[in-house]
Amino acid sequence: NAGVMQNPRHLVRRRGQEARLRCSPMKGHSHVYWYRQLPEEGLKFMVYLQKENIIDESGMPKERFSAEFPKEGPSILRIQQVVRGDSAAYFCASSPIAWGNTGELFFGEGSRLTVL
Amino acid sequence: SQQGEEDPQALSIQEGENATMNCSYKTSINNLQWYRQNSGRGLVHLILIRSNEREKHSGRLRVTLDTSKKSSSLLITASRAADTASYFCATDESNDYKLSFGAGTTVTVRA
Numbered sequence: 001n002a003g004v005m006q007n008p009r010h011l012v013r014r015r016g017q018e019a020r021l022r023c024s025p026m027k028g029h030s031h032v033y034w035y036r037q038l039p040e041e042g043l044k045f046m047v048y049l050q051k052e053n054i055i056d057e058s059g060m061p062k063e064r065f066s067a068e069f070p071k072e073g074p075s076i077l078r079i080q081q082v083v084r085g086d087s088a089a090y091f092c093a094s095s096p097i098a099w100g101n102t103g104e105l106f107f108g109e110g111s112r113l114t115v116l
Numbered sequence: 117s118q119q120g121e122e123d124p125q126a127l128s129i130q131e132g133e134n135a136t137m138n139c140s141y142k143t144s145i146n147n148l149q150w151y152r153q154n155s156g157r158g159l160v161h162l163i164l165i166r167s168n169e170r171e172k173h174s175g176r177l178r179v180t181l182d183t184s185k186k187s188s189s190l191l192i193t194a195s196r197a198a199d200t201a202s203y204f205c206a207t208d209e210s211n212d213y214k215l216s217f218g219a220g221t222t223v224t225v226r227a
Contacts, residue, residue, distance in 0.1 A: 058214075
């Protein structure tokens, strides 16, 4: 039973380029969450999506960042015109049902973005 | 701002010893969770304790929660080298998905 799959695991971009991070939730999970972890810090919530819907993007910067979870295919976190401050580990998590019932999130191994 | 703050930031112990780390938080919560993160890997859920619970066990893990002091502790008994990792507490304030994570305690277990 595959877990949450994220790719790429490592991504290097130059300032101004675009970064696309992908996340396939666990089988049977329809809720996806993106978190960002800056060096030496804990994870910070970015966005919560269900299929074809953004439920809550309150933790995501208003500019340059966008997320989607299409009907078919993985969830994608897109960062346009990356800056050095975007360097971080981006974690995707999924849950089978709406939050509040089990409380547990299943995390992927993360995508580590380095902006040169 | 961070909700959970772990203490200590780092801990080094001998294999077989117990490891204790604490988490303090600021606002009322619905539940508190502990996660483990091995270097360069994702987070693995360890245990969840609800606000109406005071203590919970899972294998070699023991978690306590004191809502009056807004604090929790994680005890790992009889530690092993494989327990070397960072441990994070995460609080759920509004029974939703926006977990608030602390900066973690890095535990090193020496063989």
